[in-house]
Structures are given as C-alpha cells and as structure tokens.
Amino acid sequence: MKIRSMAAALAVTVALPFAAAHAADLEVTHWWTSGGEAAAVAELAKAFDATGNKWVDGAIAGAGGTARPIMISRITGGDPMGATQFNHGRQAEELVESGLMRDLTDVATRENWKDIIKPASLLDSCTIDGKIYCAPVNIHSWQWLWLSNGAFEKAGVAVPKNWDEFVAAAPALEKAGIVPLAVGGQPWQAAGAFDVLMVAIAGKDTFYKVFKDRDAEVAGGPDIAKVFKAADDARRMSKGTNVQDWNQATNMVITGKAGGQIMGDWAQGEFALAGQVAGKDYTCLPGLGVNDIISTSGDAFYFPLLKDEEKSKAQEVLASTLIAPATQVAFNLKKGSLPVRGDVDLAAANDCMKKGLEILAKGNVIEAPDQMLSADSQKQKEDLFSEFFANPSMTPEDAQKRFAGIIASAE
Amino acid sequence: MTGQAHTGRPSRLLRNLSSKIASIPMMLTAVVIFLGGTIWTVVYSFTNSRLLPRAKFVGLDQYERLWDAPRWIVSIQNLAIYGFFTLVFSLVVGFLLAALMDQKIRFENTFRTIFLYPFALSFIVTGLVWQWILNPEFGVQSVVRALGWTSFTFDPLYNADIVIYGVLIAGLWQGTGLVMCLLLAGLRGIDEDIWKAARVDGIPMWKTYLFIVIPMMRPVFITTLVIIASGIVKVYDLVVAQTSGGPGIASEVPAKYVYDYMFQAQNLGQGFAASTMMLVTVAIIIIPWAYLEFGGRKRG
C-alpha cells in the first residue's frame, strides 16, 4: 500500500501511450452512513461500477460537521479525493474560488443539465461565475412533519392534519406517556425545525426577507415573533426527547414513543427501512400542513481538481452517471428524497414522495437557508436554537433578539 | 536561560555540534510548529478568513464577536468549572489513593491496575461508556428507580445545570489513575527516615502527610499538575463523545468552539480568535512557571 502512489504514477506513464483503459478507481467521500442513506449510496456505487470504473467508498460517520473538515483538509492539503459530497449552497464556494475544484461546465453543456435539472435553482447554486462546479443528486426538503399514527391512536386523539392540531393534541400525548415532538440533540435539528416553522407560519415572503435580504427589522418584528411563539410550543413539546441523532429521534416516531418529528424528507428512508407504510403507519405533512411549500436544497457532488488524467476522465463519467435518469430513480427511492430532474418516472414512489413531487410540479418551492446564508451564520443559528430548545428559561423574546442580531451581521 | 557559560571560546557554533544536530527535530518542532503555528494562528485571528486563510485584516472584529457569543462565555465558564474541580479532585483523590496504596497493602498490583486501566482507554470510549451509565432511561437512574425509589432523579447529561459535572465524573474516572501513579511514585521517593522521625516525634499521620510529605513532593506535584492542566485545556473528545456539547450549549468547551467554528462554520478567523484567547490564558499561567522551572535553573 505504501508504494501505491508510486505504482499509480508508474502505471500512468506506462499506460499513457496506449491511453485505452478508462477505468479508474475514484474515492468518493460522503457522510451518508445511516441505514437508508447507505442503501442509497450503494445504488450510486453500483451505477458507477457498471461503467467499468470503481467506486471507492470513503464514508465518514458523524454527519457533515465531522466529515466536512476532513474533506476540506484533504482538498487543501493536496491529497484530494475523486469526488465528495457537500450540501450544495455556499459550503464549497471558497474551494472553488481558490481553484481547487474542477469545472464541470463541459459535461453539463454536453448533457444539457440546464434544461433537465429542475428546479433551476439547484444548478444555480452549483454555478459560480458562470461555470458549473457540482452535480446535484437530489432535492431535499426540510418542511415535513412526520407523525406516528400509532402514538395518536394510543393517546386517543385523531392524527392531526396541521401544526395547530398537533399542538392541541400534545397534552393528550403527554398524558399517554408519549413525547409529543421528538427533537434530537444535534444543533442542526433545532435550527432546521425553526426554519420549517418560519416558512409554515410566517410565509415565503417573510422567510426570504429574513434570509435572503437579511432584513434584521423583519427578523425582530411581529411576524417572526409568532414563529418564536410556535418554537416555544415546540420546545415544550420536545421535553424528554433525550436522544442525539436525528434518526434516533425518527426512531422514536417509528416506535410510537414520540408523536411526531419535524425533519427533512430523508427521514422517509428510516420509515421505509423499518418497513412502515406511509398513510398507514405514519403520516407526513408537508409544510407542516399549513403552507404547502418545500425548500429545495439538497446534496451535490463536487469534484476536486486532479492531476491524474485517468481519474479526471472518471470524474466526468461519475458526474454524468449521477445525473442519469436510472441512477436518479434508484438513488432517490432509497434515500427518500426527490430527483433533480423532472423527466424521470417515479411510479414506485410512495405517498409522501408523491406529495412532494406534486408541490414541486406546482412550483411551490423556496430556496433553503443553506443556499442563502454562510456556514458561519448557520452555525450561529444552530448555537442559538440548540440553546433555546435545551434551556426552558430562555424567553422567546430574548431568543428573537439574538436571532435578529445574527441576521444583521450575516454576510 | 543560561546553561553552562560559554563566553570566550572559539567557534561557538561548532561546540557541542552533535547535540545541536540531534536537537534539530526538537528545534524545528518548537519553532516551526509550535511557535510558527501559534504566530500564524494569532496573525490570522485578525482576518476575516472563512473556509481558507486569507490575509484580509479586520482588526479586532473577531474578538468582539467572540466575547459577544453566549456560547463562548458558556464554554469559558465550563472550562473553569471543569478545570477547577478536575485539578482539586484528581489531586486529592489521586493523593488519597496513593497514600492508601502506600500502606504496604496486599494486592497492591491488582488495585493499581484497577485504578490505572481507564487511562488506557481513549476519551471517546470514556465518553461513550459514561454517557450510557448516566443515561436516565437505562443507566443509574433507572436502576435505582427499579429498586423502588421511584422519584430518584440522576440525569446529569440531560440537565443543563449539572451536565458539566457529568463530564467531570467521566474525566476523573479516566485520569485519576495516572495521578495516583505519579504521586505514588513520589511517595515512594520519600526517605523512610522522615516517617521514622515523624513517628518518634509523635506527629499524627495526617499531619505528617500535610505538613512534611506533601511539601517534599513539590517536583512530583508540579509534573502532575502540568499533565493534568494540559489535559484540561485540551478537553474536547470527551465532551464530543459524551454530550456533544449539549443539552443545548450547556457543556460546550473552548476547544470545541474552536473546532466547530473553524470547520463547521467555516469561519477560520473566529476559530483562530478563540484559540488565541485560549493560548493567552495558557501563556499567562504557564510562562512564569516554565521560566522558573526550566529557564532559571542550572546544573551544579
């Protein structure tokens, strides 16, 4: 193994005159390690291996927060992988600006990504200075409330149809020894839940005013105060969750220990893996049943600039494989997310996914905060909301004041 | 800083040449990595570097923001609490165990192995195990409740007010064994005659320890202190494994703030500012001591 790189270099010099074999090993790093996620990645790997290349899996567990620094160190440290997952949005901006990432415009033009990728905002966030740097693989929307039918049955109340009914049902759930709302301890979950509440309660315009225009006045205003009021409810309802990982929280819903969870559509993969059926065992409410709008962030693959020509070619192959219809269907079915192209047939999709596709088709979409705010501001938000959800003595008013401060200083 | 005096000799650079050559790795590490890395960090803490270091200076902005951040304040408070109690308890408990072990007991090897083995385990492992033992659903709390005391509450990891003490329990479990070992070695180095003299003089045992033995063990205590203190400042893995800083931000520590802001928030400048503050604190405590301990002394 130690002489591996030397052997590779040797192989290149030997192989160059022939330049026939395209096959190359490509290391792909990502943080998809939960059950549903791993199954979805396997589809990508299968598709890529079928092209004659080899997918070398570089999974790093512990969510993006653990994995991203490692990925960035490797790219900046001069030991880049073949491809790596990032949430698209602003996470890789600087790597691109430093010329460390590969320009995919050629592949994108050849395969006409501009026309097939829907919604167009996905490709926009891959585009910097008119050049395309990433291949989006899925659309993830945060705006879902997952409910355990069993839990409500046990509590003797009807399964709620929207957020307000859910809040109203909370006391009954509590009486039955069920945690009404599962919120995992990881900071991004609390922050994400708040964003979801904001779209649902304050609406799209206010949402954009806050995150896109960074209007601190709106952020500190009465509309957002209502959102904080709802977050206060959510906080009260989440007491007793006592788990860290999002999928453990999802698992509480699956097992009926919790009434519901605000989580992105990736939670769907966990329900599927547990053999649960949408509509029967669980219910999903897009936009919390209040406001049928979903955000369209998602995952994308970035390709670091490599010196090895074979590998560069393989990168192109991988990029087009990721976008290919067959891969899109197979991957997204397992992952529980939506495909990035409108022209694929998702007949196999379940109820919830279909709801999502409908909303997508109607164009009721918004950008995700990820795409509008820097990682720095996102982190500050996470700190704020994880504190807010864990600390009952923090008033919604105080939290709103700090929130407005973060928005004011955001870049 | 003077060792043996050298003035007036020919070709000073070449004297002791092998020693200098052999010390090149140390000098490089000290200068390039520790000093260079530190200076680099301090310089870039005055920039608005985001994902990648960029020399765009913004003055004290990062520091103003740092000291405005509630999470940083909580981190500092936690470090102070954790540090204080770790120092006190690991020294007191470590010394107590060492003193007991020094009573010519039977099974000394067994006891010592038991006290020391946690040190072989990483903080990650330590954090995981204690997270589990302290989990209210099936850990200590549930066991005590199952025994009939149903109102018993012991859930330090889920109570923001006391979570840092939950981390402390785990940290002490991992580290006191080494402290005991160091202090035991120190006790063994005390001249037997001291004990005889104290006994003849009729001084009670605890007084002998407190007023005679402990002062004699100053060097051991200093070495121990360095080891404990350097561990305290760096505490990170334990918190990540045990609580991830939660609930909320109640068990955050400075090293985690640094890491999170450098890599998750992609705000290197903020991370560097935080690490500079940590360094300043450390330097204020360490430099005078290091100077006295290593710089001012010479060999006779």
Add this chain to the structure above:
Amino acid sequence: MQKSVSIKDLSLSFGAVNVLENLNLDIGEGEFLVLLGSSGCGKSTLLNCIAGLLEPTGGQIFIKDRNVTWEEPKDRGIGMVFQSYALYPQMTVEKNLSFGLQVARMPRAEIDKRVARASEILQIGPLLKRKPSELSGGQRQRVAIGRALVRDVDVFLFDEPLSNLDAKLRSELRVEIKRLHQSLKNTMIYVTHDQIEALTLADRIAIMKSGVIQQLADPNTIYNAPKNMFVAGFIGSPSMNFLRGEIVEKGGKPVFSTNGVDFPLDGYAAGEALPAGRKVVLGVRPEHVKVDEDGAGAKAHQASVDIEEPMGADNLLWLEHAGHTLAVRVAGNRRFAPGTAVSLSFDMGLASLFDAGTEERI
C-alpha cells in the same frame, strides 16, 4: 621542575556567580597535588575544568605545555576517578576497563594487554567478569582507578575518590593510591575535603576557599606555617586554638597579651615588626600546648580541665583559661580528671601569629 599541568588566569562563572577567579596553578611532572577545601570552594570545579568537563569562562589550561583549554576530554591525556565510581552498570568489569580503548579503536590485542596489566596492578583479575553491582565499594573504586590506568595517561584526576568508603577501606585504599603513585610516577591531582588524605598523600596541597587558592605548599609547611587563619583553622583536628589579643611591650620585647594574661613571644620568627598595640591572633595547635600538673608552671597561666577526651594514643583536654577554651593534646597515658587545676605554656616556635584584621600570618 618540569611543568605537567599549568593553569593560567582561569575563571569560571555560572551566571552571576563566580566559582573560580583568575586562578593560577602550576603542577610539576610526577607531582601529587591535592586540592583541599570544604564543599563549594571550587575544587571540584577546577578539576572538572582540567578534565575538560566544564568550559572555563576565561583563562587557559596547559597540559604538557600544550594548550588544551578547548580540547575534548579524551584528547587531554587525562584519566579520572570519581567519588561515586561512575562504573557503567550494564558492563562487566572487563568491559568497563576496555570501553575507552574500544572507543579509541585500539586493536583488540593491545586492549587485552592493557586490561591485564591494570588488573594485575590493582589485583582485580578475579573480578573481570563481574558486573559493578556485584562488587564491594572498595572493589568498585579499584576498577574505577583501573579505568584510568588502562588509558595510559599523563595525568590522573581524582575527584574525592574515597569519600563513599568506610573508614577502614578508606585508609587501605589511601595507601594503595600512594603506592600507585610511587610506582607509576604520574602526575596526580586529587580533590578531597579530608585533610588526613591531603596530608598523607600530597606532595603539595592547595587549600581553596571561594574559588581562590589560599595556600599552595607541602603538607609540612601547610601544617606548621599556615599562611592565614583560614588555612590554620582548616587543617588539624581539633582545630588550632585561636586567642585574640594584642601586642604589648614588656621589657623591650613584644609580648602577646590576651584578657590580661601575657605570653612572651620568645622563639617566634615574626616576618614583620610587632609594634605595641597591634591587634593580633595567636594560633597554637593543641599538641603545642604544654600542660603541667598544678604548681609546676608559671602561676599566671593557671587553667582548669573542663572535659577530658581519651582517644587511645592521645588524650584530648579542653581547658578553661583566661576566658578562652583551649584544646590540648597530651599523651594518652597522662590522665586528668575534670576540674583538675593545671598550668600551661605554649611552644612559641611552632605557634602562628596572625594579623587580626587581614588574618594573614605575621
């Protein structure tokens, strides 16, 4: 006398502390020189400078007329024996002896020859295969000497070699070192704080204090004509009796007067004038005080025996006389009960007179 080791203006300081100051010392070929002083006087430091283990701050060191000030220890032609023996614990005696020769890449045969010779001289042949931990203190020190011996050097340096041994072994080994010197005729520099060792071994003794040589002379001179009060008090056990007083004129002759008692200075060879009124200190060694049973001597020098310490060959008396406590050595068979009144007199030819201010010998 051919110079073997010569030290010129040697200074050494650790930071602000001057350990040696402008020290000059010439040691002759084949001479046995003892550096004597209490701990911290700089004697070991001086020896370490000669060995090349410490670098002087200033001055030069010559060995065999070669300036070795900046030479490595191994190139100076010296061998050294340490107080703690400093045997390499992991090596056998034989390895200990041959280590230095191996380092110097000497042919095996030559090494064996030298080890054999050294072990014969020191009678350590049977110990060659043992480790140092299996040897007694005396044996270890022999090996340590052997290690210097095999190197066939010009100058032997001894750093308190006998201090770690018990009294009996110490006197045995002392004789052996003397014998060694007599047969080898090497230059030897020997550091000790033990005056008996110094007096018995030395051709010359250099008494040091605070980095300065107080007196450099043969043992006899040191003992009988100490150059100053420090040397006088340092050498001899029990110490020389010091009586503070002044010179008075009695019958045209200077007389030493203390606490109203006079001692004529007849027989004292003063190097300078003794005007009346000069404050002086009279030093008399215990064995130079003559004691007579009551009534035999001058009435003025009446004293009473305070304590008697019989020491076998000698008998040591502590007398009270004119406000002074005097130690007196008499033959072991002369016994005095405490309280006995005696009269005493001094053997002025062997006494020393010091200036009270400078403490230098007059």
Add this chain to the structure above:
Amino acid sequence: MAETVSLKPGAALAATAGPPSEPWGRKPRRTLSRRNIMLYGTLLVAALYYLLPLYVMVVTSLKGMPEIRLGNIFSPPVEVTFEPWAKAWATACTGLNCDGLSRGFWNSVRITVPSTLISILVASVNGYALANWKFKGADLFFTILIIGAFIPYQVMIYPIVIVLREMGIYGTLTGLVIVHTIFGMPILTLLFRNYFSSLPEELFKAARIDGAGFWQIYFRIMLPMSLPIFVVAMILQITGIWNDFLFGVVFTRPEYYPMTVQLNNIVNSVQGVKEYNVNMAATLLTGAVPLIVYFVSGRLFVRGIAAGAVKG
C-alpha cells in the same frame, strides 16, 4: 479549603490507627484491625467505581438487543451471545464497507508501531541532549515545547496541513508518523530529560573522559540504563497513538484509517436503533490493545515513573 474536607477518610484512618505508639505508616499490620477494614474498605469502594464501566461494557456486549432494552445495564446477561463481538469485528457497516473493525486493526498497527518507535527515539535523544549536552538556547526551545503541550490540537491542524502539504507528504503514512512524533514530543522530552538528569552525572563524565562522543554515550551508556523510562514512554505512546482519532482521520486517507475511525463510524452510523451491544463490543475491541499493554506492563510503568519521570 476543599482538600481538608476531602482528606477526611485519610484523617479518619489516622484516628483509627490507635494510640501513637501503635505501629502505623510503613509498619506491618494486624489482619483485621479497624484500620485495615477502613483501608481495604476505601480501596474496594474506589475499585468498584473504577471497575463499574468496564463491567458495564463487558456485560452489555454479551447481551442481545432485546435484553438490553428491557433489563438494567448492571444485570449480568441472561443469555450470553458473542454475536455483537463478531458483528463489531467483521460485519458492522460504515457506508458501503461492512467489514467492521477488522480493516482498521492492521492500519492501527501500521500507524502505531513506526509512530511509537520514531517518536520515542526522537524524544529520548532530545531529552538526552537537554540533560547532558546543554547548549545555549536549548532551554528556550524546551520551554516553547512544554508550552506547546498545552495547545489544543485543533489549533495546530491548519498550520500542520500547510506544512505537510509543502513537504509533499500530506495524506501519507510518513506524514502521520511525523504528526504523532511532533505531538508526542513535549511530554516525552520532559520525561526523558528528567530521567537522564536523574542518572548520576559522573557516569556521563566518565564516558567523556573515556573518549565517547554524543552518540556513543547515548547508545552504549545511556540507552542500556534507561529501560524503565522507555517502558513508560512506550506505554504512553502506544495508548496515545492507538487511541488517536483526530490525526488519524485528518492526516491520512481512508485506506490508512485507524481502528478508532472505524469505531467512530460504527458507533455513529446509527441504523435504526443504536446497537449498544455492538458499540460496546467495538469499544472493547478497540481498547483491547492498550488495555493489554497496561495489564501486562503496568508494574513496569509505575517503576519507570518512580525511576525518574517524576523528578525535577
């Protein structure tokens, strides 16, 4: 003063020791005196606290998941199963790789062995130079090094990435070995310096008179006398490097990921419910090497520390 309060057990012990004339301290004891009951009682209680987590780990790793969910963590397994161990070692998944910890084990060995050897070699030479061949400025470097021991590793990651990149060894095993050597240096150098300082200086002088140079003295005189401190250093480094996660993941590529990275992956790759039994088995497997090192050489460790590590 917190110390006096906490010292109470010790004080109580002294009180039960009887009148001052009775032997105490380092004297032989009666077997069942009140003092001994206190003494061994305290030690046993402490031992329980230290053993509890290990017990919980072992017991849990031998239970099936249903039993874990029902029972309490301290009860012994009703039905002993080695399934979790097999799974942790061979089949637990991270992403697409389902070969458990086994893959990381050899990587850990390949990282730990050279890193331990080289870091100890470098640090011992440093300590030796500092103790016996001090040159002007040496103490300054040493002081910087000691202060370096207090710098959180996270702070140094970025500069080191840059340095390794410039040297062209980022992501290689060599690079990782260098990183371990660097971060092991402060404490190890301190240990070796103190140890070599505690050796009789006359030995060093004698060797110089014998004509041995820097390296000859190091290899032929100092090394053979330094077994205890080398054992201490070995133990510290083996456990430290084996347990390292951060450097292993930041400074290498996946094919060199050490066991701890796999452990993190297994523990954090929650698929459905947390499989505590597998996690505990994985934890024990990962900790096995340093634990064995401690159990086997713990006695030497204490002796080594006593032999000089704590002096100065």
